[in-house]
Amino acid sequence: MIHYYVSFHNPLTFYLQVQLQLAVPAEATEPLELQLPAWRPGRYELQNFGQKIQRVEAFDADSDAALPLQKLTKDRWQIDGAAGRTVRVQYNFYAHQMDAGGSWLDETQLYLNGIQCFMYAEGRRSEPCQLHLALPKGWQIACGMQEVEKHVLAAASFDQLVDSPLIASPTLQHAEYEAGGLPFHVWVQGSEARPNWPVIVRDFKAFSEEQLRLFGGFPAPDYHFLNQILPYKHYHGVEHLNSTVVTLGPAELLMTEALYKEFLGVSCHELFHVWNIKAIRPAEMQPYDYTRENYFRTCFVAEGITTYYGEYLLARAQVRSARQYFDELNTVLRKHYDDHGRYNLSVADASMDLWLDGYKPGVPDRKVSVYHKGALVALLLDLHIRQRHNHQRSLDDVMRRLWQEFGQTGIGYTEEDYRRIVEDVAGEDLSWYFDGHIYGTQELETPLDEALRTVGCALMVQASGSASEGLFGFRTVVKNERTEVTDIYPDSPAARSLTVDDQIVAVNGRRVDMNLQTLLSTGQPVYDISVFRQDRLLTVSLQAEPGRRFWDKITVDKRPDATPAEQAGFRQWLNQAF
Structure with a gap:
């Protein structure tokens, strides 16, 4: 068992005191090497968490004698003479990043993403761990890990430990519901938040059940929505093994239509990730290598399909109206067509470039978004399969196959696996789709418009008013x-x-x-x-050029001339009246 201890002396400094304690076998012949992750799953860029670490020291836990410690790289340390000893490593961690992938300490709460601050012993990531939290009296913990003793959390491995964020506070609000026979927990931290629990539970239960029906099983025994509802404007979400963290604000607007819409969208999106990226994982990430980039070309599956389903399933579960869904789809269309990088980089290559500049604007017209184009090519594929098989098959079948073949078995999937399953479900060669829209930069307007027409809709083009x-x-x-x-x-x-x-x-x-x-x-x-x-x-x-327009507004809407068959297709696709 490897033990981690977290405490704090003065929350106004934002510094946590972290200790790692483990026994080193007497027969060990190599020095003990400790590694701090350089990135976190869910954001595919190096973040170099070593920047937040202060004053690393190593001791013999029994005698308190200092052990020789040498820093090997920006985030790796070596301890000599550790064989046969119980080693204690201690350092300070600066917890002052309030977003869904960060950590935060103040006098009101401890919010911790362990991926940022916990080191692992090389070769021992699979060993069980315990996290001991020194918390003030009256504080409770919201976390996907099991609390085995008062303020002691257990993880089966380092990977589970750092994929289980927590919020500890005396003011946590909580509601619980059941979906598919499993417990789901909604936690809210934020004194300004006034959640309408009956409405939240009703809507969360509806989209949770819709996702469970789609996949037919769940990767975890329970699930926790950890929500930081902030007093200022914010929006972010990150997926984990059996939980998500959402940071959202301003808190007083939580139940207004605009912000509640965002709350539902990010929550449905992150829950879908429990299957699609946490369980159904690319082969390149089996297992994660926390020390460097984990390049993979299928982020259009991991993030693009999830972006599509995150909004679409809210409509299919009748949590949102068709008009509300189209509003969100139109936002995706606007963001996609605003950027001319779509002519210069494929969505598969953009998956690789997440590690380069995927989370910042970058230079003009260079890249395409795996989230936005990924969602549009997922919509195109879903409607194409539905049209070909009269809605008896869909993208749902692709996701179920991925879950059965890879998510349930723990085997990573490849690009070839994904294409094989898609073409098997579609019952045809889809070179036009993969060569043109996944590995190429062909325009999407024509095929997407044709696909939408099969469900009584179309792409509408409107000149810019500017x-x-x-x-x-x-x-x-x-x-x-x-x-x-x-x-x-x-x-x-x-x-x-x-x-x-x-x-x-x-x-x-x-x-x-x-x-x-x-x-x-x-x-x-x-x-x-x-x-x-x-x-x-x-x-x-x-000088204007007659006959040319720029930055047209492209949206989706229902067609007034839709046939009865197309209207029936709309109902089968969206589970709503035309």
Whole structure:
């Protein structure tokens, strides 16, 4: 048994005191090496948690004698002379990151993601662990691990330990419901939060049961929604073995339509991840290597399909209306079509590039989102299979097969496995889909529109209402009363005259002051644009090109001419009246 101890002296410093204690066999011939993870599952980028560690020391736990400790890399340490001893390693950890993948300490709570702060002994990740928490009187714990003694949590392995975040507090709110015969727990931390528990339990139970019906089984004996409801605007969620952390705010708006919609969406999404990435895991991550990038090309499955189902299943469970679902789908469409990186990078290659720049804007027009395009190609695939088999087969069957062949067996799936199952369910070769839309950059509008028409819907195209966007192909933002260019549509009139970061000061001699769109809407053949570029004043010309539009708004809606068969398809797909 390996023991971890967490305590804190002064929460105002945000520093936790962490200890790791383990017995080293007398016959050990190699020095003891300890490794701190460099990234966390659920966010595929190196985060180098060693930056948060202070003052690492090693001792013989029986005699308190110091042991020689050497740092080998940014997050790896070696202890000599450990054979035959019980070793205690202690250090401080800075818990001051309030998001769904972080850790936080203050006088009101301890919120801990162990992946950030717990080291493991090389070669001993599979050993059982216990986590001992020194907490003030009256504090309770919300966590997916079992509490075997007062404030002592047990994990079967290091992997389970660091995939089981916790919140400890005297003010936790809690509700419980049952779905599929299993207990589900909803925890809320945040003194400003006023959850409407009957509504939350009703809706969470509905989407939980819908997911359980889809898969026909669950990877864990229970599940915990750990919610940090914050007094300021925030939105984030991270999946775990049998829990999720959601950070959301502002707290006083939790039960309003806008924020409650986000609460439902992220919760349904993260629950789906219990199957799709925690149990159904790419072969490249069996097991996780916490020390470096774990490259995989199937994040369009792990995140894209989950993004699709996270919103879609809320409608299918009748937690949301079809109109509310389309609102969310239209947001995905807008984000996808806003970025011209979709012409330059496939969604499979974008899966690899998560480790490079997947969580920041990056340079213009370079990449595509595995979340947004991944959700759209999942929708396309689902509707195609449904149309081909008259809704007797769907993407549901693909996910069930993945669960049965890989999730239940613990075997990692490959790209080839995924394609094999998809084509088997579809009953046809899908080279057009994989070559064009997964490994290629072919446009999605035509096949997606054709697929939506089979369920009485279509892609609707509307011109942008902004002159700078629609006529000339550039976007601006006002910063400190300065109008700055932020985005330029490739091969547009703006692309031949303007550059990102230009400050626009005048149009045809008229000062720009919150009136740019008006000044560009006078119908003149040519506009003279005065800009500061690198603090030099320039005048450039902009000329609209007849017949060309930029940044059209693309949305999904029902077709008024939908046939009875298409309306029936809509009902079978969305489980709602047309």
